[in-house]
Amino acid sequence: SQTIHQWPATLVQPVGSPLSLECTVEGTSNPNLYWYRQAAGRGLQLLFYSVGIGQISSEVPQNLSASRPQDRQFILSSKKLLLSDSGFYLCALAGEAYEQYFGPGTRLTVT
């Protein structure tokens, strides 16, 4: 079965610092991968999705970027964090029938 790992689980970073969040998946190959952000008490906002190595589509113009250096690795980055980047970041992969499977998430607090 498919497993999604995310780390770190929690992160507190000062404004202006860089960011790197990692997502790795097991039990599948060539998955479609997604990064979402969830603000407190809100729904999910799709940030990026990837259909393969080096292929990234951005949904929302922002301070973040994503990369997919390996088939089962998806990285979310920022050069300089803003306060508004705080939130719960979720990585997901697509199943065979449009459903998505989510990782445990990373809670980012920018101070």
Add this chain to the structure above:
Amino acid sequence: SQQGEEDPQALSIQEGENATMNCSYKTSINNLQWYRQNSGRGLVHLILIRSNEREKHSGRLRVTLDTSKKSSSLLITASRAADTASYFCATSDYKLSFGAGTTVTVRA
């Protein structure tokens, strides 16, 4: 993108009661999905209903879809404390578009 909107925003029920929440969307869909999120955790896929289906069951969950009204409902029967969570509907084409969710609290 087509965003689902859940109603009500919050729901509090007694253990053993049924919980019903609704989802409305704006344009034609291929399918609609429901997810559950326990506090501070990732989302868990509950059920997918295709546009040509009207009703679907999974355990204590019942989902209906009315494409003429562009709406769906999720019914949780005989609720348990473990059903306390936020529930999201999502419409999909090549990506999912989520609503803000319904927060369900089941009181013991």
